Amino acid sequence: MPDTGHGPAEVVLDVQSVGMTVSDTTILSDVSFQLERGHTISVVGPSGSGKSTLLRCLNRLEQISHGSVLLNGVRTDTLPAPALRSRIGLVSQKFALFGHLDALANVTLGLRRTRHMSKHGANQQAMQWLDRVGLAGLEKRRPHELSGGQQQRVAIARAAALEPDVLLLDEVTSALDPELVEEVENVVLGLAGSGTSLVVVTHEIVFAAKVADVMLMMEDGQVVEVGSPKDVLASSRPRSQRFFARHLRGSGDTVSEAGLARP
Amino acid sequence: MSAVVSNLPFLLNGFVLTLGYAAGALVFSMLLGGLLGTVGYAVHYWPVRWALRAFVGLFRNTPFIVQLYIWFFGLPYVGVQLAAPVAGLLGLGLYGSSYVTEIVRAGLAGVGREQEEAGLSLGLDHRDVIVRVVWPQAFAGMVPALTNEAVALVKNTSMLGFITITELTLRTQQTISSTFASLPLYLTAGAMYLIINVLLTMLARRLEKVLARGGRGSALNLESRTEVPVDA
Numbered sequence: 001m002p003d004t005g006h007g008p009a010e011v012v013l014d015v016q017s018v019g020m021t022v023s024d025t026t027i028l029s030d031v032s033f034q035l036e037r038g039h040t041i042s043v044v045g046p047s048g049s050g051k052s053t054l055l056r057c058l059n060r061l062e063q064i065s066h067g068s069v070l071l072n073g074v075r076t077d078t079l080p081a082p083a084l085r086s087r088i089g090l091v092s093q094k095f096a097l098f099g100h101l102d103a104l105a106n107v108t109l110g111l112r113r114t115r116h117m118s119k120h121g122a123n124q125q126a127m128q129w130l131d132r133v134g135l136a137g138l139e140k141r142r143p144h145e146l147s148g149g150q151q152q153r154v155a156i157a158r159a160a161a162l163e164p165d166v167l168l169l170d171e172v173t174s175a176l177d178p179e180l181v182e183e184v185e186n187v188v189l190g191l192a193g194s195g196t197s198l199v200v201v202t203h204e205i206v207f208a209a210k211v212a213d214v215m216l217m218m219e220d221g222q223v224v225e226v227g228s229p230k231d232v233l234a235s236s237r238p239r240s241q242r243f244f245a246r247h248l249r250g251s252g253d254t255v256s257e258a259g260l261a262r263p
Numbered sequence: 264m265s266a267v268v269s270n271l272p273f274l275l276n277g278f279v280l281t282l283g284y285a286a287g288a289l290v291f292s293m294l295l296g297g298l299l300g301t302v303g304y305a306v307h308y309w310p311v312r313w314a315l316r317a318f319v320g321l322f323r324n325t326p327f328i329v330q331l332y333i334w335f336f337g338l339p340y341v342g343v344q345l346a347a348p349v350a351g352l353l354g355l356g357l358y359g360s361s362y363v364t365e366i367v368r369a370g371l372a373g374v375g376r377e378q379e380e381a382g383l384s385l386g387l388d389h390r391d392v393i394v395r396v397v398w399p400q401a402f403a404g405m406v407p408a409l410t411n412e413a414v415a416l417v418k419n420t421s422m423l424g425f426i427t428i429t430e431l432t433l434r435t436q437q438t439i440s441s442t443f444a445s446l447p448l449y450l451t452a453g454a455m456y457l458i459i460n461v462l463l464t465m466l467a468r469r470l471e472k473v474l475a476r477g478g479r480g481s482a483l484n485l486e487s488r489t490e491v492p493v494d495a
């Protein structure tokens with residue numbers, strides 16, 4: 001869908017055999033994948049398989065021990081961390097909005113401080129993004145005056161407003177009440193459809209299949225499946241099958257439905 | 264009673280001096296403690312941590328009066344004679360700073376790693392994260408403890424008389440030694456300290472309320488006072 005069809009696809013994020021070890025415990029090993037500009041990769045896998053750690057490594061909240069990460073062909077470890085982080089945004093499960101600031105100021109802070117925008121310019125851009133995530137009119141609310149879904153949408157707007165090259169989303173719906181999941185998923189689908197390059201970690205297999213061009217499955221810090229959502233869901237690997245079956249049962253969907261959900 | 268009335272101007276002069284020392288030392292403590300507490304929170308380099316821990320440990324675990332004696336009567340032993348007002352302010356200020364350092368460090372740490380990481384992952388540098396994310400959220404929580412500190416500081420000024428500063432308590436003693444009206448005079452002095460500290464506490468309560476309300480009223484919440492463009 002986001003593929004423009006003009007010439008060869010451009011790789012925006014190139015992850016080359018990344019490993020992460022903390023005091024003799026290997027948390028990630030030999031993780032490699034490429035994200036094309038405007039595409040979405042979804043990452044699924046059991047709890048503790050290293051999905052969050054992977055995103056934190058990409059955003060450099062954690063230090064990688066092996067391998068390298070290239071952003072637009074440039075090794076990210078050659079960039080100052082703040083500059084890199086404003087190019088590779090991260091939204092986590094716990095949205096952690098700044099409690100002392102209203103929704104608008106949550107979004108403008110990054111624009112003002114990392115993009116050095118004028119107050120007026122930052123306000124305008126922030127308002128546009130709040131509008132895009134369906135929060136127009138709530139910009140003066142402070143985090144505690146917003147629902148979980150609204151807070152998470154502010155968090156997404158806050159990261160997306162910087163227009164990073166890549167946006168990493170770590171289980172952005174898992175802390176939400178079930179009835180609030182959809183509004184946030186729709187925002188993510190909107191971003192994916194409008195050409196933002198995304199890496200989406202999620203427990204919702206159906207959503208992972210629906211949003212992504214490439215689906216990646218992790219286990220014990222390693223990538224065990226990678227391919228189109230349809231192919232990955234149809235994997236014959238027993239452990240993968242069990243994982244998908246378990247995660248789809250709860251949602252009332254089947255593997256084939258999830259696979260077909262994407263045109 | 265007449266002993267109080269006839270000596271009131273003398274006592275009030277002492278009261279003004281007490282207020283001056285308290286205010287000076289309060290500013291000193293808040294600034295130095297605020298700075299050291301922030302450094303303690305932000306810097307993980309071990310010699311710095313160690314030095315701060317030593318500072319806090321040393322000043323918090325020894326009696327204030329001993330510290331005061333060291334500054335005024337102890338330093339001449341090594342050839343340094345501080346004027347009484349300097350020794351007094353330094354003594355009160357450093358003693359207060361050691362407490363404020365710990366209050367500030369703990370307050371900043373209490374905001375939590377999530378907020379810090381949310382700031383960092385937007386591309387803010389450490390300075391911005393501390394100044395714009397952590398401090399504004401930590402401050403409201405520090406106010407009660409800082410108020411206690413300010414109250415303690417006002418009371419500690421009463422020991423400055425031991426190093427010849429003619430503050431309220433010393434003047435009260437002097438008046439008693441000539442009039443022998445001990446109880447009325449002590450009660451008068453006590454009332455004066457009480458008035459300052461009650462006022463101080465009330466002021467702090469107000470500040471707490473304003474900060475808790477946050478948003479519009481908060482002096483710290485500058486970012487949210489931005490005007491929303493109508494055309495956006």
Ligand SMILES: Nc1ncnc2c1ncn2[C@@H]1O[C@H](COP(=O)(O)OP(=O)(O)OP(=O)(O)O)[C@@H](O)[C@H]1O
Nearest residue numbers: 022025027045046047048049050051052053054171
């Ligand atoms: N800083 C760290 N030090 C030690 N172990 C860590 C650290 N960070 C993560 N781990 C461990 O690494 C493993 C992967 O954790 P991670 O949070 O990345 O998994 P996950 O796939 O995101 O799990 P979940 O689906 O529950 O969010 C876990 O076993 C975790 O305990």
Ligand SMILES: [Mg+2]
Nearest residue numbers: 051052053171
């Ligand atoms: Mg996780």
